[in-house]
Amino acid sequence: MSVTVRPVASKADKKAFVELAYRLNAGDPNWVPPLKDEVRGLITPGKNPWFEHAEAQFFLAERGGKPVGRISAQVDQLVLEHMGAGLGQWGMFEAEDEAIAHALLAAAEDWLRAKGMTRSMGPFSLGIWDEPGLLVEGHDHPPMVMMGHNRAEYQGWIEGAGYRGVKDLYTYDVPSDRPFPPIVERIVASGEKNPRIRIRKVDKSRFAEESALILSILNEAWSDNWGFIPLTDSEIAYAGKKLKPIVLEDMILVAEYDAEEGTGIEPVAFMIGLPDVNEFIRDLKGELFPFGFVKLLWRLKRMRPTGGRVPLMGVVKKLHATRLASQLAFMMIEYIRRAGNGHYGITRAEVGWILDDNAPMLSIANAIEARRNRTYRIYEKALRQ
Template identity: 60%
Template structure:
């Protein structure tokens, strides 16, 4: 008979390493799971390294039974989330939990109850999760798409978690979807005509980014993002510190040909960001760059001596058009132009055959319509839950 479940708080660096190792232990037999780099996983949890802690605080917990680590969870409060308008999912009394793993329902129940108790102690009256740990990191629980590996910066979870979380009293608040598309095929004739029409418009310029001017280009893209997404459910503005942090972290998978900025009469008004799927390159490293992982990863990122990797998949994590153009024909035209240019270069220059777009909010009709128009199909669904405390 199994012993009692004990929950203890992570306090030391050694505890944080145990917290990270729980994920490895519980997922190592899942062929679709991609081990994150442990150095990145630890950095995510560390104040002073992850700028999320400049506007959020929380604690980490590990579940132990019979001397064995059997689960983990975070309980945290993002102060920007507290300031989010209620119609976008925010409020002064909403806390989050995430980074959730459990061996069975009993462990799950104990962890979720512990996180809820922490949130109540902090004065929270509603819980929203899983958020791991920012909406910009890995939000939501995978409920569809367990049969294939996630792309870079997307989560992967045990299919049992859905039932365990719902049994704890949680209900859906929002689904985040990703879409898969075969990019070796040209888009439908209507899309080709829209792109050709845009190319004849002298007001429109669609350019690649210049990685040599990386900081300025990143700041420009994120300024468009903060404007374009500001009305979306769950939107949190990206701070200057987070811009620098994310830029440094993702610079190795930034390639000029895979990011486009659209300008109208010289004004940058839209962007599309695409990354080669880093998960393909690091899946066999088992979370470690040492002793030989760093050499393997650098070789793959640089495509040997070519300067660019060869990958099967590219991911489109972010795309946006300034609010003043949204719901106009010009907005969709700019989107299709950027999509087509990146599709072509992804195949020609990187050898890619498929793209994953998202996540996309289930009720973002503009982006859903674009995904439908290019003959993509929904391949993964991540669900965010809520519960009154």
């Protein structure tokens, strides 16, 4: 029976697009069903401010009238500005078999060509700040909060369609119920004796303001990294609103430093630690109603996860490649470890994602004796006109 691929055009199509992932991944014990309301918000213009600088087309593959695959194709003006002209992207990828996968990729590529794109890169669902990359190592355990999970077969299907890997993103597993190695403890202790350093937790009562501060440091600190796309003001506000319900004040830290006497202390770095809320939503099967919402509220109020994740940290550019930058990073990750384990019972932490060429962060992961547990790969293919 032949496969047809067509654009998502109606509310029923959008519903089928969202719900397909739940059917195709139902047999994977390590797949965590995301909240359907979150997925709908992600792909809806007017709700997700990503659409203020980007456009996307969503496709459904059908066989015998039954949805059997999905994909998005997107053109982001900020990607074109920061990563080069002609670069289109794709994501939200799910497929029953390889033939469906290739038909979906071909449809996305055709749409990108029609938009004048000369390269196709993915997966991004929908941008690099959402769920970037295809999981190629680490299928044997569930992802933590804000990370994706996919079937292992997808790697061969995508590579069979002519895509090559251009960048790997790593996550690292580290026990958080025991101290870091002695050398790290000494670095932290030295920083604690320095009166010019102050590490403070965020003030949740001013969370919008704190989010703007943190993400402004992120935009400046990460601007030279591969794949960097700046977050807009509306995206910063959107991210802050989404994160506020799961924020634990003592696991999101800002480092301040008095560089010269008389100039005043200023924020120079941040680190975000999040509880692994995937543990709280896994059994909800994507549904908040009628009872899932009450369950989730109770679990968030009680907040006793076994896992936590450090998804982001940044140090202002003027401190890059300095001993102070490393010291601040070690201090913040140690304070987050103490809070996560001591206050909330977190025994396992995940650090990342980290770009495969980010030597300073890879060195920090090695210093705290973290173990690489997952690899996500971003692929690219030239589009023939």
